[in-house]
Amino acid sequence: MPLINFHSERLNATMEVHFEEFAKIDLSKIITIPCDCKSGIYKVKVTYGRFIESIEFQEYELKPHRKVKIIEDNNIDYRYKSVERTSLNSFLIENPDFDDVIFIKNGLLTDASYSNIALFDGKNWFTPESCLLEGVKRRSLLESGKIKKKEIRVNDLHDFSKIAFINAMRDFEMTYNFQIENENMFLNLTQEK
Template identity: 45%
Template sequence: MSLFFETVKYQKGEFFLMDYHSERLNRTRFEKLGLSNSINPTDFPEKLPEGDGLYRCRIDYDKNITKVTFTPYQPAVHQKVLLKDCGNYNYSYKYTDRTFLNDAVAETEADDVIFLKEGMLTDATYANLAFFDGVNWFTPKSYLLNGVKRQFLIDSGFLKVKEISKSDLTQYRKIAFINAMRDFELVYTFSFQNDEIHLILEQ
């Protein structure tokens, strides 16, 4: 199994945010494997899906691209997430080994987990976070993985970066889970009590 992977949004013949994916992929190869040559993440022989459907393109790699899969994508709707301390867990690179993340959810009855590190909010298991205070959208300064959509929205000025603790949650009205596949299609209002966040999807 390869060490790393990228998840890329694909629709109507277009790969989205490829500059960001390519930068992360090749930076990972350099920092973790010592490889200075760059590779093109979309330079693979697999046939591209036809039609207008939305697809999750997973690109597994280490020194080179080892596997590419396309899966039709529909964002999951959540109702409850839990806050959980992640201790010293490090996911600063997009590893294929996600055992810690998957087990964190499997051990609960929640739809997902939001991780705390030293008391500060970081990410959910599959997404970065965005919080709305009635005027602006903010993303936690702390994170497990700096997602490409998070960085794009910061660069574009849409997302502001701020340290957010558990006690700060009462300052915000809405939450969104963002990643390469998800933007703000699903936005929730929420209530928070006893490390549980209950979500209500906005219609």
């Protein structure tokens, strides 16, 4: 399972913040892939409190983005991965004509609702310094040097020609050219692996 060590580290760091006492968890030792999930793409959902509560396997479909709403919210906070996504999901519900939303916090680009983002300036890929959630794929791409961190404001978007939505299930399988009109981002698929 790719990135499993990063997932374990993030899970344990989250538990350390929320619980005085807990036993460290190594996800590679407790997750067993069921036979019916060995082909295809599956997302593993681990629900936990002080202990692991459940492990679920869900088929994953890589969905394209076509139209993304840019929303400013200076109060949004999602620094710990959680099943409680009401604040993030409410923006999608309020904007049903859009495939996703990208959040601006304190004037800076952060993340989309289900992913970190990376922007291409013609030479390098950059991810916003001010992400909402330190995603494991983002961390992996940063450590490998494939992307770099940069403070990015909405007005800086014209400096970039492409965008990618990255999370544990996706990185550069789909990249998009984009144009901005008002607070809307319109995307055209440029690459699909």
